[in-house]
Amino acid sequence: MLSAIFGFSLNPTFTRYLQIQLLPSSFDAQGSANAAQRLTCFVIDDRVTVDAGSLGIALSEAQRRTIRDVVVTHPHMDHIASLPIFVDDLFGELRQPVRIHATSEVIELLKADVFNDTVYPKFDELRNEHGPVMEYVPFQMGQEFQVAHLKLTAIAVNHIVPTVGLLVSDGKATVAFSSDTAETEELWHVVNHARHLNALFIEASFPDAMEALAKASKHLTPSMLRTELNKLNHNGMDILAVHLKPAYREKVIQELNELGIEKLRVMEPGRIYEW
Numbered sequence: 001m002l003s004a005i006f007g008f009s010l011n012p013t014f015t016r017y018l019q020i021q022l023l024p025s026s027f028d029a030q031g032s033a034n035a036a037q038r039l040t041c042f043v044i045d046d047r048v049t050v051d052a053g054s055l056g057i058a059l060s061e062a063q064r065r066t067i068r069d070v071v072v073t074h075p076h077m078d079h080i081a082s083l084p085i086f087v088d089d090l091f092g093e094l095r096q097p098v099r100i101h102a103t104s105e106v107i108e109l110l111k112a113d114v115f116n117d118t119v120y121p122k123f124d125e126l127r128n129e130h131g132p133v134m135e136y137v138p139f140q141m142g143q144e145f146q147v148a149h150l151k152l153t154a155i156a157v158n159h160i161v162p163t164v165g166l167l168v169s170d171g172k173a174t175v176a177f178s179s180d181t182a183e184t185e186e187l188w189h190v191v192n193h194a195r196h197l198n199a200l201f202i203e204a205s206f207p208d209a210m211e212a213l214a215k216a217s218k219h220l221t222p223s224m225l226r227t228e229l230n231k232l233n234h235n236g237m238d239i240l241a242v243h244l245k246p247a248y249r250e251k252v253i254q255e256l257n258e259l260g261i262e263k264l265r266v267m268e269p270g271r272i273y274e275w
């Protein structure tokens with residue numbers, strides 16, 4: 001069952017439910033967040049994130065102190081934009097490194113293009129008085145791995161750079177993230193083998209009229225999303241659409257509503273969802 005808590009979250013030690021929040025990434029001049037999603041960063045149980053778009057700009061103070069593991073699905077800017085800022089910001093106070101979990105391929109891209117001593121420091125080679133401040137932790141495609149209290153499985157999806165979708169479980173609840181993808185197969189195959197699925201976070205970037213661009217940039221439209229859902233055996237899970245391009249947000253929301261799919265909603269940034 002989906003419920004939500006506004007304005008506060010429980011200490012992760014006492015969390016009974018899997019809690020997931022899409023961090024806000026658009027703010028007005030007074031700093032108030034709005035619903036437009038320009039960056040991608042999901043916070044899980046205030047401890048782990050999937051992607052890091054707004055990681056360095058939108059966390060609460062409590063979340064800054066507890067998040068030390070970041071799973072990067074792919075190196076596109078909207079998914080990593082403020083990751084360097086997050087590590088920089090915490091540099092002096094870290095008692096353990098920020099761990100960047102990704103495929104070896106994506107880690108090499110982050111090393112070459114982001115943490116390269118030109119765009120930003122090679123934080124994986126730097127230490128504060130307590131030890132290393134950032135560590136790359138590679139995972140294998142298709143093999144379950146542990147991050148904090150969570151078990152994850154990463155599956156390649158169909159995007160224009162190496163990208164993984166994720167199956168994530170805390171032992172009770174199980175959710176799946178499509179990340180950025182066009183039509184795909186293997187992810188759904190793996191998701192279908194999970195005993196149950198509580199929620200699916202699936203992208204819906206462009207309106208149907210822009211299907212050509214969606215296909216060229218390897219994203220989904222609402223009608224493409226419906227086709228993907230037909231590949232799932234699971235029923236009754238919450239389906240949260242994410243990654244709506246802000247310029248077409250209203251049109252995409254209208255088209256998602258017109259699909260008439262029960263439990264399909266657009267995920268609200270800042271809201272804490274739990275299962």
Ligand SMILES: [Zn+2]
Nearest residue numbers: 074076159180
């Ligand atoms: Zn992307």
Ligand SMILES: [Zn+2]
Nearest residue numbers: 076078079180
């Ligand atoms: Zn993206």
